[in-house]
Amino acid sequence: MIRFDHISKQYRGTSRPALGDVSFEAQRGEFVFLVGASGSGKSSCLRLILKEERPSKGKIHVLGQDLGTISSRKVPYFRRNIGVVFQDFRLLPNKTVHQNVAFTLQVIGKSRGYIQEAVPDVLKMVGLEGKAQRMPHELSGGEQQRVAIARAVVNKPQILLADEPTGNLDPATSAGIMNVLERINAGGTTIIMATHEAMFVDQMKKRVIELSQGEIVRDERHGGYGVTAAIPLVKPAPAPTEPATVQLTTGVVVPVAAPARQPAATPAAEIPAAVRPATTPAAATAAPEPAPEASPADGKQPDNVRPITRANPVAHPAEMSLAERLGLRANGTDGGDYDDQNVGPVK
Template sequence: MIRFENVTKRFRGTSKPALNNVDFEVPRGEFVFLVGASGSGKSSCLRLILREETPSEGRVVVLGRDLRTLSNRKVPYFRRHVGAVFQDFRLLPTKTVFQNVAFTLQVIGSSRGFIQQAVPEVLALVGLAGKEKRFPHELSGGEQQRVAIARALANRPQVLLADEPTGNLDPATSVDIMQLLARINAGGTTVVMATHEAGFVDQMQRRVIELAHGEMVRDERHGGYGDTSGIPSLRPEPERGAAAVAALTAVLEVQREATIAAAAGLDPTIVGPDDDVADAASAPIPSDPAASALAASAPAAPVLAPQPVTVVEPDAADVPPPARPAAVPDRVEEPETASDLPPHTQPIPVADLDEMDVAELGLADRLGLGETEPDDEVGPTS
């Protein structure tokens, strides 16, 4: 179905090849994940399969045709057997859902009766039955991606290429799209998907081809995503305000007991909570963290006693660090000023996608559409 034979691809103006000696074969009906860091060569593989690029060395064979020998005039007819789904949907904004899907069939000259039958069938397959008259701006992101998948399947291709199809979708919608692609694959369509979604790759346990710096480093039949250390985590740090106040309270408690013990002439390391000295000079602990911090840093006041005693500040080395808080107040006052608030992980803004002019998409050519010539049909038919 798809075969890479020692493929190397170099782009003009770059010293390092985008793909270097890549060799693999995808049989009919398989579901394959292309994984790897950005710039590893995943999109270059998909462009070679779609015949947007040709290899610098080696051969790419798709549906029995060596794409190097395929003339530019015959490329649109070859692409009719290869469906493509992109991250940015690429829908025609002035056409309805029905018209977007029917567009591919109209351009290749399908009959009116076939279009009226095929479009509702493929829309029902992707879960959009009853939304034929809606425009793209009236749909959610997941529904727009379903329209893009329906358009790719309208001509019943043998191969479906998906380049980050869940990249612009929320997690719940992404699950629905992955389930849809799995059903399409179960119907016999070969699916090749480039993705960064480690969770889906790990759960589905399909074939995984991993690329790194343009080289194929792993080909596993039932694999997972692999090393996820390079994927940035967007999970916020846990809130630490209440824990910080409780810890400060415990430290102040230890310092107060040590000061009292030193004032009474006792060893501060052996004074416990039941000693008479600690009970004699028990003082309330300020509930406000700022006040507690000021109280800890201020010089200690002399302790009233029958005999005048010189107050001695304990050395830092003599104060044992608390293994766990001795007492946590029932109610902790929250800081009132912005400067007292603990640091937070701020949400990362996501830039909106710019609207692209339809004329700049190269939609008809990339979908394998163009003027039909009877003697230009190539490759197997669906």
């Protein structure tokens, strides 16, 4: 299913490789935890599997294909067999739960009838039945992550990559997310999950691959989190209340301290547009374009002003960014043009 053969990865401007001579193989239907300190190479492994990065040395085989031989044009088709779940959810804030989940199917050109059947089924599976018309800001953090998981698996991928999917959630909510992932894995989907959450790794007793400074230092089946070089996360002191418990489908019940209450986020609809933050990383970092100078009285354009032309209509920038991040290239790079309303191939 996934095989790394002596993989090394070094990024420009770094003296130490992110990965050094890494070899492992994940079988169909396995649930594999990648553990280790921040910077140990976990996220690099996920990016290499998704073919977001190329290895400096070695070969990677995923789903029977040598990733080094896949052309750039065929990468989007390859990625349709891989679902991705992010720590920060990456939901489209101006679309409902149903529309967020349908997004993946629209981009790859599934019919409206197929989408109307598939989306309710996957929402029921992740425990969001009845919330299809809610907006992201109306959901809790755990519910938003369930939407992200539904979006990742609605196309029934053979592999699901999860990069710290519970990193922003409290222990009880995280347990619910892990239950969802466990059910998906039980259906035959291979899951590779990078995490710092020792409790769930210890409870679930799945395969554990530990990375340290870009090298595999432990590959253990039915293992636990172990003593890694990971820097422990500093969490707020628990409130003086009776300890809560969380339970995975394995039947193990573990007491956990009740997390400190975080202030409720202000719904996006209540935040004035002038101060509302950007909704995507790209939008958050991009500097606003300066307004063009006014045309002179003679009607001639100044030399520093050039007309903006667009050969084909494209989707909203936030949707385009998400499509790229999910590996579903838009704007004709996989053979079709895309419209602004449906984000899918123009019929």
